[in-house]
Structure formats: C-alpha cells, structure tokens
Amino acid sequence: MPLNAIPPVSEPARVATHAVLDPRSLGRPVHRLASFALLLEDALNSLWAEPLNRRYQAHWHVGGLAFSRGDAPASPGRWLAFRGAAGAWGWRLAREVALGLLAYRYGLPQQAAADAANPAAPTREPGPVTASEERLVQQLGQQVLALLVQCLDRPAGTAPLQPAALADIECLGVVQPDLRHWRLRGELQDSRSGATGALEITLDDACMDRLFKTLEPARTERVRSRGDAANAARPFPHRLGLAMTARLLQKELSLGTLLDLKVGDVLPVRLGATDVLIDDARLFTATVAERQGKLCLTTFEDAE
Known part of the structure; x- marks a missing residue:
C-alpha cells in the first residue's frame, strides 16, 4: 500500500490518546486520598454498619470506597444537600439499600432474601418514596457525614474514632450535585438479603481544602526527617546554630539635637x-x- 494512501490521523483522535492534566490538583497530595478513603471505610464499617447489623441482625458491609473527579453525569437518584462547619456535601443512597433497611426495620428481611435467592420470583416495582424512607435516608446521611468530618482531621494511624455527634450537620433538602466537586463513592451490600447499592458523597472546596491540609503534614514530616538525618551526619561545629x-x-546625639529633629531633617552619617x-x-x-x-x-x- 503506498504511503500516500494511508489516511492521516485526525487531530481529535491524536488528542484523545493523551491524558489530560487537571490543574486543580497540582501541588496537592491527591495520591494520599486513597489512604483516607480506607480510613473512612473502616470507620463506616465499625461505627455505622455494625450498629445497624446488631440492631436488625443484618450483614451490611461498606466496600470499594474511592475518590473521583470529573464532569461525568451524576448518578441517577435522589440527592440531598447537607451543610456543616467543615463545608457542604451532597448525599445519595441507592434506593435498594434504603428499602432493604426499611425491610429490616419492619421485620421483612426473610421475604427479601427469598426473592433474591429465587430467580423465578416476580420483580416488584418499588412504590413512591414514603416519608419514612425520606427520614431514614436523611438520618443515614447525617451519620455518614458526621463520621467523614471526624476523619478530616485524623491522619491514618491515629487513635480509634468514637461515634460522631450529629448536631452540626444540617439537611438543606433535595439538590442537584455540583459536577465540579470531588466525589466519594462506595458500595453497600447485605449478604443476608442480597440487597446492594451505592452510597455517594460530593465534597465542596472548603471540605477538600481541610482534608488536603490533614494529608499534607505526612509529606512535610518525611522531608524534615530526611533533612534531620543528613544534618546529623555533619560535624558538630557545623550543626551548632548561632x-x-x-x-x-x-x-x-545630644538630647537637645534629638528634640529639635523635624520631619524631613537629614542626619549626616558615614x-x-x-x-x-x-x-x-x-x-x-x-x-x-x-x-x-x-x-x-x-x-x-x-x-x-
């Protein structure tokens, strides 16, 4: 095939082969967000999911919690807005999870488990959102976000968390999430009933700034420790600061000359x-x- 018969590569195709650098992430410890997600995931399982499991004899577990950022469309579903001293958040809980928790609350997990185990069982379409479901999703959002706020100022490896207070988290109602914000997404699954669904949180700039300040000292301390080790190898006279x-x-000047000084006077000095x-x-x-x-x-x- 002659060379002149090869179609040229279009400019959009050439650009698509290169990763786009997000300038909003420059200079920030973005690579440490995964460790924070693991810290929050452990806190959610131990201080949020476990109490639910003990209360309802369920087997809920949070997994795969991870950060993402982009202009992808928001996940479908009902998003709630929350606000607190640490920032503002969007919160979405998959309806399958909310209905599964309501089934446990009203003593109906056996039927849900039987339907999940029987592929031939007719699929039940969920009805309209009830006031009980709305209150449950709002309460769960407050609990999850209170734990998130507790984790914001606690680097990995610190003392265990305690159950969080909910007084500072205020629900503002239904909202459409801001696609420019960071998003935190994880999967909730109940091995007993088979119910599964996602939980998602959007974090505004104030909340992310606070989180990045928590993650930054780990790098600063590491650089300082390397400098201290290099300084310790120098002779003592070069390490002693004066x-x-x-x-x-x-x-x-005489006192009389000092008292006679006015603005604009010039003192000859050498x-x-x-x-x-x-x-x-x-x-x-x-x-x-x-x-x-x-x-x-x-x-x-x-x-x-």
Whole structure:
C-alpha cells in the first residue's frame, strides 16, 4: 500500500490518546486520598454498619470506597444537600439499600432474601418514596457525614474514632450535585438479603481544602526527617546554630539635637566598620559591601 494512501490521523483522535492534566490538583497530595478513603471505610464499617447489623441482625458491609473527579453525569437518584462547619456535601443512597433497611426495620428481611435467592420470583416495582424512607435516608446521611468530618482531621494511624455527634450537620433538602466537586463513592451490600447499592458523597472546596491540609503534614514530616538525618551526619561545629547580628550604624546625639529633629531633617552619617555580634557579644568587625542589590559582610577581623 503506498504511503500516500494511508489516511492521516485526525487531530481529535491524536488528542484523545493523551491524558489530560487537571490543574486543580497540582501541588496537592491527591495520591494520599486513597489512604483516607480506607480510613473512612473502616470507620463506616465499625461505627455505622455494625450498629445497624446488631440492631436488625443484618450483614451490611461498606466496600470499594474511592475518590473521583470529573464532569461525568451524576448518578441517577435522589440527592440531598447537607451543610456543616467543615463545608457542604451532597448525599445519595441507592434506593435498594434504603428499602432493604426499611425491610429490616419492619421485620421483612426473610421475604427479601427469598426473592433474591429465587430467580423465578416476580420483580416488584418499588412504590413512591414514603416519608419514612425520606427520614431514614436523611438520618443515614447525617451519620455518614458526621463520621467523614471526624476523619478530616485524623491522619491514618491515629487513635480509634468514637461515634460522631450529629448536631452540626444540617439537611438543606433535595439538590442537584455540583459536577465540579470531588466525589466519594462506595458500595453497600447485605449478604443476608442480597440487597446492594451505592452510597455517594460530593465534597465542596472548603471540605477538600481541610482534608488536603490533614494529608499534607505526612509529606512535610518525611522531608524534615530526611533533612534531620543528613544534618546529623555533619560535624558538630557545623550543626551548632548561632545567631549573628550586624550593627550597621551607631550615632550619638545630644538630647537637645534629638528634640529639635523635624520631619524631613537629614542626619549626616558615614558607614564605616560594622560590629558583628554573636549573642550580644562583639567578636568581629566587618566591611559592608553590595552585591547584586544585596548588602553583604566581608573582610572579617577579630574585635579588640
């Protein structure tokens, strides 16, 4: 096949082969979000799902919690808006999970498990959303977001969390999520009834800024520890820090001359040898020189 018969690669196809860099993530410890997601996932299982399991004899488990960011369409379903001191969030709980929890609350998990185990069972279409379902989803959202706020200031490896207070989380009603925000998504599954569904949270910029500040010290401490290790290998005289002060100018005036000074007066001075002090002790004299717009000390001599 002649070369001139090969169709040229279109510009859109060429661009699509390269990953697009998100400038909103530059300089932030985005790679540490996965460890925070694991911390929150453990907290949800131990402080949120386990109490539900003990109360209803269920087997709910949260898994696959992960962050994402993009302009993909929001997951279908009913989103609620919440607000607190740490920021604002969107919350969505799959209706299959909400109905499964209501079945446990009203003592109907056996029928749900039987329907899940029998493929021939007729599929029941869920009815309209009830007030009980709305209250349940709102309460669960408050509980999950309260745990999220607790985890914001707790890096991985800290002491175990305690059950969170709900007073600071306020529900604002139904809302459409902002696609520009970070999203946190996980799967809820009940091995007893077979019910499964997603839980999703959108986190606004204030909440993410607080989270990134929590994740940042881990990198800062690591850099500092490397610097301390390198500094420890140097000889002791090079590790001992002393404060050096240069007294550039000293002029004696009589009290009368000082009291007669007015705005705009000029004091004639001459810059000579400069005293160099170490912790208020005069040890050297030096000459002041200028280099590239900066004042430098040179020609050090021992003070008499």
